[in-house]
Amino acid sequence: MIHYPAIDPIIFAIGPFAVRWYGLMYVLGFTAAYLLVRRQAKQFGWQQMLEQLDNLNLALIVGVILGGRFGYVLFYNLPYYLEHPQHIFATWEGGMSFHGGVIGVLLAGLLFCGRTKLDFWKTADSYTVTVPIGLGLGRIGNFLNGELYGRVTEVPWSMVFPGGGELPRHPSQLYEALLEGLVLFCILWPLRAKPWIKQWPHGSLLALFLILYGTFRWLIEFFREPDPQLGLLLFGLSMGQLLCAAMIAAGLLLYGILRKQQQNT
Known part of the structure; x- marks a missing residue:
């Protein structure tokens, strides 16, 4: 068992105003996405996106x-x-749901792109490849907060979390930071620049993200403690796994639709 590094979730406070590690992770994630999307827009000559980037980023946040x-x-x-x-x-x-965040950001992107005449699928792909940075940072924030910990285990790297009782648990937040963050970024970011990726229809990277994230998260949920108010649901799966199954299906369906449209044009 490894000693859990109890870190104050508040970095510093001035009166009632407090800066927390979790909030900082959100800021760093949004900033990284903004800078990397801007880099792509300059690299590929997407002038319209560059002109709309500040407002687009605010809408997505x-x-x-x-x-x-x-x-x-x-x-x-x-x-x-x-x-x-x-x-x-x-x-x-x-209380924040990643799957709800995906729905919210896609709706915001659709509305913004529809109003400004930006190519939604191209925009979605450019942001999708940056998302794992924010996901990884967010899970590190969860770890520092001692929340969303894993199930009870006896593995050598288990930890006793302050809110998780006296038994050692999986540090599942770090599993998620690794797979949903680092590994997913190492797949998607290089993929965007591959010459053969141009043969894929725009929106394919978004579809791939839905499939890969859904798969990684579905697997990690076996090590993560289910939400106490829900427990395990259908077929002994958690709510996160049921939502990830829908996410994977949506990714496969989306790619099939985009591919069919490409073949018909």
Whole structure:
């Protein structure tokens, strides 16, 4: 067993204002996405995207935050929030859903691109290859907060988390940071520049992301402690696994549709 490095989730505080590690990870993730999308736009000569990038980034940030919050309310704790609707927007109490964030950011992107006449699929691909950075950082933030820990285990690298009782658990946040963050980035980022990728229809990298992330997360959920208010659901799977199964199916369906459209043009 490895000693859990209990780190204060607050970096510093000035009166009621506090800067937290988890919030910093969000900022770093959004900043990395902005800079890397800007780099791609310059590299490939997407002048219109460069002109709209600041407003687009703001719209996507709003989309991912609102989608993440409403996704958590809907997927993970709807009965509670129906009884306590005043807490729906209390994000400081915790509760964000990645799958809800995906829906929110896609809707925000669709609306923004439709209004500005940006190519949605090209825009989606350019952002998709940067997303794993934010995912990896976010999971490190979860680890520092001592939240979303894994199931009880006896593996040598297990840890006792402050909120997880006295038994050692999988540091599943680090598994997710590795697979959903580092590994996924190492797949998607180089792939965008491969000459043969130009033969794929725009939107294919988004479809691939949905499939790969869904697969990685589905596997890691076997090591992650299910949400206490839900436990295990259909076929002994967690809510995260059920949502990931839908995510994988959506990715496969999306690629099939895009490929068919490409063949018909």
